[in-house]
Amino acid sequence: MTKTIGFGFIGLGGMARAHLRSIRRFPDAAVTAVCDVSAEGARAFAAEAGGVPEERIYADYRALVADPAVDVVVCVTPNDTHAGVIRACLEAGKPFMAEKPFTRTFEEAEELIALYRERPVPNMIGFSYRYQPQFRLARELVRSGKLGPIRHVFIQYLQSWGSAAVGTPLVWRFDKAVTGTGTLGDLGSHMIDTARFLIGEFEEVSGRLATLIPERKHPATGALAPVEVDDFACFHASLAGGVPAVFQTTRNALGSGNQHEAYIYGDFGTLFVSSENARTVTWIHKTLEEPEAVREELPVSAEGGVDQWDEFMKLLRGERSDLVTTVEDGYVNQEVMEAILASERRKAVVSLPYRQ
Structure with missing residues (x-):
């Protein structure tokens, strides 16, 4: 039994x-x-x-x-x-x-x-996009050489619930004592893991953080209170092999729902993958027959995804997947974020691994 x-x-x-x-x-x-x-x-x-x-x-x-x-x-x-x-x-x-x-x-x-x-x-840290089929297909295409040498990458994660038009009060995600950072830790951590998953490790970073809405209503008192964490973050990075990468994330992108996406630019074409479309990834490339670049929607197999809980239960039963994110991945992710924060403070490029 x-x-x-x-x-x-x-x-x-x-x-x-x-x-x-x-x-x-x-x-x-x-x-x-x-x-x-x-x-x-x-x-x-x-x-x-x-x-x-x-x-x-x-x-x-x-x-x-x-x-x-x-x-x-x-x-x-x-x-x-x-x-x-x-x-x-x-x-x-x-x-x-x-x-x-x-x-x-x-x-x-x-x-x-x-x-x-x-x-x-045995453990798992919940970087959930690794388990979505469109991101796994993108990784397979990069690894297979379909894009040729990777030249540069753009990754963004946009949400709108923090924008001025919405009027969100000072909930816990804006409280530095609770969160440590704002959108960098909340959404930026996913971008960092996606870059590691699709391309490879971070070699250096240069960051810029901002608090676009500096005051919000306190939910208990209704009075305006200061916001001490970022609600916008962007950073440049050099990924494994010197691949340049650009990242941006914000909660102030009115019109965006949960828009986490990546553009990967290679010699043979461009690949686009998004959290808002689990059915296809976009492949932009040249053909001998067409003078202009062709946009092709590559179907994503539902079987291409791996359920996060399936993987966790396997882990508990003694099986091991090299794609499961553990404490080791959580630590590296936190290390990259700390390097971004250090870069913002110093106004300088910071190398990884990070040492204080």
Whole structure:
């Protein structure tokens, strides 16, 4: 008989419910404990998850990690608790899945990578675009040589919910004490992972960050309060082999929904891939028959994607995919972001690996 794996959920918002829908597909998985700062929200999620008993509804994540009924931890919390939860899991020897960014600060990342290398456990950091079929097809096409030598790359991630016309108040994603950075850590971390996934490692960066809307209404008082994190970030980079790359991300792009996309320019053509189109990638190239460049929509096979939870469950069963993002990837991602922040402070190009 297959042993049921007990999952403990920490942070019970929208992403936790998305993970809950995924976990229901596995007959050998069950939610055995939950934790949230809202007692009411925790009880509602416990009921939704199949009736987690009252004694396993926690307000303190450390108690959940210590619970013997919890085999694996799923951390879906704001950035300021990522390091604490991951540290508790490593010390308890329990596998975990945690959302990105890896940590709030680079100092936290350095502490955790040292502990992880001493006491490794199966884990996944949630850079979810690696699992989408269009991004995987793009990677295969780059690796196959279809584009020829890669000459340069442009990656962007645009959202509109922070724009002035929307009037979003000072939610936690604008609170430096909670997030560490703003759009750089939230959306920029995905761009960094996409570049590593499609092209290779970062060699150097030059960054520019801005706070376009410096004040927002405090949700409790209604008074204007300062915004201390970036809501726009751009950076230049040199990727593996010296490939130049340009990145931009903002929450102020009115008209953009969840627009994460990459243009990859090679000698044989240009490849375009977007989070907003999972069915095709665009291939722009020359043919002998046409004097102008041809735009071809390459179909994406639904089987080309790999479900994030399928990969995580395989990992827990002892299988290993070289495409799963772990603490090691989370650390490198945080290191690149820290180099971008250092570049902004110094007004200079910063090399990787980064050393303070």
